[in-house]
Amino acid sequence: MMKPLLFGTLGLGMLAGLFSCGKKIDDNSPGVEFMPDMYRSPSLEVYNYVVTRAGDTIWSSRQPVAGTISKDHLPGLPPSVNYDQAATYKNPLAGVTIPATYDKYANEGKELFGKFCVHCHGADGKGEGKVALKMPGGNVPSYSGPTIKDLPEGKIFYSISHGKGMMGSHAAQLSVDECCNLVCYVQTLQGPKTTPPADSVKVVKPVR
Amino acid sequence: MSYEVHRIHDKQIPMSNYMFRLPAKFPLRNKGMAGFSIKFLLSFILVGFFSFNSLAGGDPKNGEKLFKSNCATCHKFSAKLTGPALEGVLGRTPGGKEWLHKWIHSAAAMVKSGDEHAKKLVADNAGINGMSEFGFLTDPEIDDIIEWVVIGKDPVKPGDAVAGTTTDGPPKEQAGSGNTIYYVLGSIVLLIILMNVFRAVRISLQNEVNRKKGKPEVEEITFYEEAKKWCATNRRFLGICGIVLVLGGTKSCWDSCFQIGVYAHSNAGQYMLADPTSAKDRTYKPEQPIKFSHKLHAGDNEIACQYCHSTVEKSKHAGIPTVNICMNCHKGITSGPVYKEAEISKIYAAAGFNSKTGAYDGPQNPIKWVKVHNLPDHVSFSHVHHVVVGKQDCANCHGDVKKMTVAEQVSPLTMGWCIDCHRKTEVPGLVADAKGVTVNPYYQKLHDNLAAKYKGQKVKLTVDKMGGIECGKCHY
Numbered sequence: 001m002m003k004p005l006l007f008g009t010l011g012l013g014m015l016a017g018l019f020s021c022g023k024k025i026d027d028n029s030p031g032v033e034f035m036p037d038m039y040r041s042p043s044l045e046v047y048n049y050v051v052t053r054a055g056d057t058i059w060s061s062r063q064p065v066a067g068t069i070s071k072d073h074l075p076g077l078p079p080s081v082n083y084d085q086a087a088t089y090k091n092p093l094a095g096v097t098i099p100a101t102y103d104k105y106a107n108e109g110k111e112l113f114g115k116f117c118v119h120c121h122g123a124d125g126k127g128e129g130k131v132a133l134k135m136p137g138g139n140v141p142s143y144s145g146p147t148i149k150d151l152p153e154g155k156i157f158y159s160i161s162h163g164k165g166m167m168g169s170h171a172a173q174l175s176v177d178e179c180c181n182l183v184c185y186v187q188t189l190q191g192p193k194t195t196p197p198a199d200s201v202k203v204v205k206p207v208r
Numbered sequence: 209m210s211y212e213v214h215r216i217h218d219k220q221i222p223m224s225n226y227m228f229r230l231p232a233k234f235p236l237r238n239k240g241m242a243g244f245s246i247k248f249l250l251s252f253i254l255v256g257f258f259s260f261n262s263l264a265g266g267d268p269k270n271g272e273k274l275f276k277s278n279c280a281t282c283h284k285f286s287a288k289l290t291g292p293a294l295e296g297v298l299g300r301t302p303g304g305k306e307w308l309h310k311w312i313h314s315a316a317a318m319v320k321s322g323d324e325h326a327k328k329l330v331a332d333n334a335g336i337n338g339m340s341e342f343g344f345l346t347d348p349e350i351d352d353i354i355e356w357v358v359i360g361k362d363p364v365k366p367g368d369a370v371a372g373t374t375t376d377g378p379p380k381e382q383a384g385s386g387n388t389i390y391y392v393l394g395s396i397v398l399l400i401i402l403m404n405v406f407r408a409v410r411i412s413l414q415n416e417v418n419r420k421k422g423k424p425e426v427e428e429i430t431f432y433e434e435a436k437k438w439c440a441t442n443r444r445f446l447g448i449c450g451i452v453l454v455l456g457g458t459k460s461c462w463d464s465c466f467q468i469g470v471y472a473h474s475n476a477g478q479y480m481l482a483d484p485t486s487a488k489d490r491t492y493k494p495e496q497p498i499k500f501s502h503k504l505h506a507g508d509n510e511i512a513c514q515y516c517h518s519t520v521e522k523s524k525h526a527g528i529p530t531v532n533i534c535m536n537c538h539k540g541i542t543s544g545p546v547y548k549e550a551e552i553s554k555i556y557a558a559a560g561f562n563s564k565t566g567a568y569d570g571p572q573n574p575i576k577w578v579k580v581h582n583l584p585d586h587v588s589f590s591h592v593h594h595v596v597v598g599k600q601d602c603a604n605c606h607g608d609v610k611k612m613t614v615a616e617q618v619s620p621l622t623m624g625w626c627i628d629c630h631r632k633t634e635v636p637g638l639v640a641d642a643k644g645v646t647v648n649p650y651y652q653k654l655h656d657n658l659a660a661k662y663k664g665q666k667v668k669l670t671v672d673k674m675g676g677i678e679c680g681k682c683h684y
Contacts (some may be wrong), residue, residue: 004432008400015453016393027614030492030582038584047528049576059574061530084316115512120537130509135540136289137280146344147278165282165290165340168536173518 074176076161077154083164089154093180102184109185112178116170125189135166143189150193156183271356274349278342285357288566289540292333294357301325309350315339404431493616494578498554499547500615507610513602520602524590528577531559539566580617581606587623588682597648598633598671630676635669 033039044050049059069075077086093105113121120140122128127140141147151159160179163169174182282290301307302325311318311326318326345353415425429437439446505511514520519527534555542563543549556563560570583589594600603609607618619625636648637655654674658667667673675681 004435012393012396015457016389027492027616028494030494030617035584038586039582041585043585046525047577047579049574061574115514116518119509119511119515131511131537131541134509135281135537136284137276137282139276139280141278141281145277147340147342163536166540168532168539170536172530172532173515 070175074180076171076176076179077158081158083155083158083162086154086158087152089157091153091157091180091183093177093184105181106184106188108178109181109183112174112182113185116173117182120167125186140166143186144191149190151190153183153187156186266351266355268352268356268359270349271352271354274345274353275356278345279353282339287564290566291339292329297357298354305351305354308354309347311339312342312345312350312353314341314343316341407431407434491616491618492580493612493614494580496578496614497576499551501546501613502609502615503611503613504545513609520591521596523592524588526591528579531555531572531575535559535561580615581621583621586683588684604629626682627672627677630671633671635671635674637669 030039044058044060046060049057051057074092077089081089093102114123118129119131120127120129120135121143122132122140125143127142127145129140132138132140143149157179158164159167160174160182161169161171161176170179279294283292283294285293285295287293297308298304303310307323307325311329315326315330319330342350411426418425505516506513516529516533517526518529518533519525538552538555539561542552544552553563554575555561557570558573558575560568560572562569594605595602605619605621607616609615635651635654637652651669651674655669658669658673670676
């Protein structure tokens with residue numbers, strides 16, 4: 001009596017084993033990994049978090065200590081400076097007298113512009129980017145338009161790094177050097193100024 | 209119509225004409241104007257002609273145009289954007305039109321002059337760096353804008369009004385088929401039990417009939433013996449069944465072998481050719497906490513990959529954008545084409561942003577994005593080397609992300625796949641390649657050395673020829 005039962009269970013078990021190897025449809029699963037602990041590392045990796053025994057979530061991306069100065073980068077505007085005061089600050093990269101060097105900065109700025117600005121401000125800075133059309137009001141001011149045609153470089157820098165109006169701060173994405181390059185390029189898009197720029201008083205940092 | 213006429217009109221009947229024209233739109237906040245009848249009639253008789261003349265002069269059509277190109281970036285009618293909502297602005301401005309003229313021309317100068325209302329406005333809308341100066345607008349132009357503001361409304365966007373017109377709707381739920389096999393096996397077990405029960409019933413009934421007819425009882429054989437007898441008579445059928453079962457099982461085992469390692473398309477890079485139902489073309493596309501569509505952002509809106517993954521050219525990691533980068537656009541764009549406010553409000557919850565007041569005053573909770581492209585710890589891969597030095601396009605490894613609604617891993621990211629590419633990819637020297645990849649003088653030295661070494665032979669400088677498949681390059 002035991003024999004048939006044993007064989008029956010064995011046979012069924014084997015079949016179940018065979019079929020259970022079959023594929024499962026689950027997009028949330030990365031598949032069977034050879035060394036799971038190498039893929040899902042117990043260490044705290046970038047852009048990840050761990051949950052402690054106490055139940056707290058600890059993220060690997062943390063704010064740097066207050067007052068941290070990044071290495072190899074120009075210092076930005078002093079923290080106390082507001083939008084209006086920024087007008088008196090001068091772009092250190094624009095201080096060069098050799099036009100070729102200025103063009104180099106502007107070209108670097110153009111490349112950055114294509115990645116960081118073009119979807120709102122449009123390729124020619126007229127504010128006709130695809131995202132701008134979806135913004136409330138459906139427009140972004142044109143660089144060569146009357147509102148910001150004569151915007152001083154300090155204010156352009158401030159707008160990029162601190163944000164202005166609907167535009168948010170891009171300091172997380174762009175270093176100060178890159179912002180300065182962008183300012184050079186934005187100035188080429190502004191076209192000739194209607195009034196001569198006011199004499200700049202302070203310089204962020206001497207030219208590199 | 210001249211500016212002088214305006215001033216006369218503004219002084220004598222500051223707002224009553226608007227009330228007369230548009231009583232519903234105009235809020236009766238100004239109590240002095242609420243009982244307007246006598247005052248209005250009087251002034252109407254006095255300068256009635258001028259007042260209507262000046263209204264005709266404020267051309268709302270021109271005002272609309274000017275409003276859209278100068279004001280709409282920061283102002284809406286019904287809700288606060290960067291600046292306050294403009295509905296009923298005339299009613300709550302103490303100085304009326306004249307004050308607004310000055311304010312629009314130079315807000316900063318108004319604050320400097322110590323105007324109380326100007327100071328209050330700046331204090332109420334703190335953190336927006338004040339209003340831009342519109343000195344280039346002429347007085348009649350400002351009148352046009354005010355006229356438009358009085359009668360204007362927020363534009364209704366075509367996407368908001370008609371729901372469900374978009375082509376790509378929410379992704380459908382996939383039917384779970386993982387449990388079917390257990391149902392099949394369960395029903396087989398149930399069938400065997402039922403067979404036993406019915407057999408016992410059948411035998412006892414047969415015995416009952418036989419007893420009544422006086423026939424001898426059915427001789428007792430076990431279930432096993434009966435099954436054996438049945439098997440002996442149906443050998444061919446059983447054999448075929450066995451073969452089918454074993455082959456089916458083997459096939460499913462074979463398929464499941466492809467699941468070992470990470471999922472990837474069999475033809476990585478050619479995203480659209482892949483068959484999502486085939487085990488070989490299965491990809492890892494986990495559900496993310498926010499239904500973010502790369503197709504909408506990178507495809508339709510043409511946002512560069514580097515805008516959000518901004519560290520790709522500076523660091524080992526391409527980077528997952530922080531919420532402030534989402535907010536750069538979504539401060540203004542509050543409704544998406546498919547999920548409307550539902551998904552975008554998750555960004556606001558993460559950023560602690562109050563979309564009604566436009567202030568970041570709530571608690572902040574980082575979004576727990578699920579990492580899609582995962583490399584084991586013993587592999588060192590650097591994005592900056594591949595993107596900046598190697599000039600590789602994002603799509604070479606990540607597939608046509610611009611067509612993906614849900615981000616997925618199209619390349620297997622296995623060692624074989626890495627090495628394959630390193631063997632195939634040619635390094636450009638001073639001569640640009642077919643794709644017009646920028647030349648790199650540094651590699652020209654290697655080109656020259658190779659040409660000197662293999663004189664007369666045609667040699668390609670691929671990545672593996674300059675140490676691209678050395679163990680220590682990726683495993684150290």
